[in-house]
Amino acid sequence: MKVAVYYGVNDVRIEERSKPRLRADEILIRVKACGICTSDFRSVKIRKSSYIIPPRILGHEIAGEIVEIGSDVKGFEEGMRVVIAPGVGCGECAYCLTGRDNLCRNRLVIGANLDGGFAEYVKLPSTYLRGVIPFPKNLTFEEAALTEPLSCCLHGILRANVRIGDTVVILGAGPIGLLHLQLAKAMGAKKVIVSEAVKRRIELARRFGAEVINFKEVDPVQAVKDLTNGEKADKVIVAVGDIQAISQGLNMVKDAGTLVIFGGVPPGSQISLDPNLIHYSEINVTGSIDSTIAEFKKALELISNRIIDVKPLISHIISLDNIMMGFELMERKESIKVIVKP
Ligand SMILES: [Zn+2]
Ligand SMILES: [Zn+2]
Incomplete structure (x- = not known):
C-alpha cells in the first residue's frame, strides 16, 4: 500500500509498504478521505511536535470503509462507512471517568502515537474500536472527514459556553474559525463578528452570516467596540495560533x-496580561483541546443532519502523491480545507 511518511520538517516521503496483516482483535480500514489539519501542517512546515516521533504516518481526520475484520471483533461489518474519532482515552483515569477523555494522558491518538490516515489503509487495535463510528450514506467521505475538526470546534464552543442571544467574536476564519462561526449561529448567537484578512476567508465568513473585520485595515479591538455599541463580546474564540x-x-x-x-x-x-482585567471584569480565560468521543458523535450528527454545512469549506481534494502540494497550499493560505484521497 502507498503511504506518506513524516520524517521531519519538510520531509514527507511517499513509500510503498505491505498491506497490514490483521490480528484477531483488529480491523482494517480503507482510507477514502483524510483532511490535513493545521497540526499536521505545523509538523511538516514549521516545527517538529514534541509528541510525534518520526517516522510516523500523520493524518487524523479520517473517513473510510471497513475492509477486513479480525475474528474476535464484534459489532462491525465489512463495507461499513466509518469515521475515526481523534483519540481514544484509557477509559480508567479520572478524566475518562468524568467525561473529559480529551484530557486523558494515556490516549491513543491516530496520526500521533499510532499511524494515521495519509495511507491507503489504517489498521486499528481493539483498544481503539470505541473511536470507530459508522456514518450514513447521505454523507460523502470528504464531508465525513470534517467530523474531526468539527468535533474539536464543538468542544471549543461548549468551552466558551455560548448562549442564545450572545455576541461572539471569532479571530481567524480558516476551517476552524468558519466551523466555530456556524456552531455559534446554530447555538443562537445574536451576532458573530469575525476578524480575518484573507479575501476568500472573509467571503466565506460573510456567507455564513458573520460581520467581518479586516484586521489589516482597522484596529480590530476598536472595531468590535464599534460593532457592539461599546459593549464588547460575550464570548471570544481565538481560532488562530x-x-x-x-x-x-x-x-x-x-x-x-x-x-x-x-x-x-x-x-x-x-503574553503580558493585566491581572486587573480579570479581577475587575471577572473575565474567564480558558482553552480547548481536541474533543471527547461523545462530542465527536454529536459532530457527526450535526453534519449528517445538515445543521453544519462543511461542503463549502472543502477547497482542495488531492491525491496522496501530491500531499506536499497540500501543505504548500496551506502555507500560502490559498486553501480552506485540503482533503487527501489516498
Ligand atoms: Zn486536527
Ligand atoms: Zn484516561
Missing part, C-alpha cells in the same frame, strides 16, 4: 465574558 490575536481577544471580551484559546502557539510563547 497567534499571540497578538490572544491579546486582542482579551480586550474584546465584556465583563463576565469568556475567552477561549483554541489555537496552539509556538512553545515558550508569553
Whole structure:
C-alpha cells in the first residue's frame, strides 16, 4: 500500500509498504478521505511536535470503509462507512471517568502515537474500536472527514459556553474559525463578528452570516467596540495560533465574558496580561483541546443532519502523491480545507 511518511520538517516521503496483516482483535480500514489539519501542517512546515516521533504516518481526520475484520471483533461489518474519532482515552483515569477523555494522558491518538490516515489503509487495535463510528450514506467521505475538526470546534464552543442571544467574536476564519462561526449561529448567537484578512476567508465568513473585520485595515479591538455599541463580546474564540490575536481577544471580551484559546502557539510563547482585567471584569480565560468521543458523535450528527454545512469549506481534494502540494497550499493560505484521497 502507498503511504506518506513524516520524517521531519519538510520531509514527507511517499513509500510503498505491505498491506497490514490483521490480528484477531483488529480491523482494517480503507482510507477514502483524510483532511490535513493545521497540526499536521505545523509538523511538516514549521516545527517538529514534541509528541510525534518520526517516522510516523500523520493524518487524523479520517473517513473510510471497513475492509477486513479480525475474528474476535464484534459489532462491525465489512463495507461499513466509518469515521475515526481523534483519540481514544484509557477509559480508567479520572478524566475518562468524568467525561473529559480529551484530557486523558494515556490516549491513543491516530496520526500521533499510532499511524494515521495519509495511507491507503489504517489498521486499528481493539483498544481503539470505541473511536470507530459508522456514518450514513447521505454523507460523502470528504464531508465525513470534517467530523474531526468539527468535533474539536464543538468542544471549543461548549468551552466558551455560548448562549442564545450572545455576541461572539471569532479571530481567524480558516476551517476552524468558519466551523466555530456556524456552531455559534446554530447555538443562537445574536451576532458573530469575525476578524480575518484573507479575501476568500472573509467571503466565506460573510456567507455564513458573520460581520467581518479586516484586521489589516482597522484596529480590530476598536472595531468590535464599534460593532457592539461599546459593549464588547460575550464570548471570544481565538481560532488562530497567534499571540497578538490572544491579546486582542482579551480586550474584546465584556465583563463576565469568556475567552477561549483554541489555537496552539509556538512553545515558550508569553503574553503580558493585566491581572486587573480579570479581577475587575471577572473575565474567564480558558482553552480547548481536541474533543471527547461523545462530542465527536454529536459532530457527526450535526453534519449528517445538515445543521453544519462543511461542503463549502472543502477547497482542495488531492491525491496522496501530491500531499506536499497540500501543505504548500496551506502555507500560502490559498486553501480552506485540503482533503487527501489516498
Ligand atoms: Zn486536527
Ligand atoms: Zn484516561
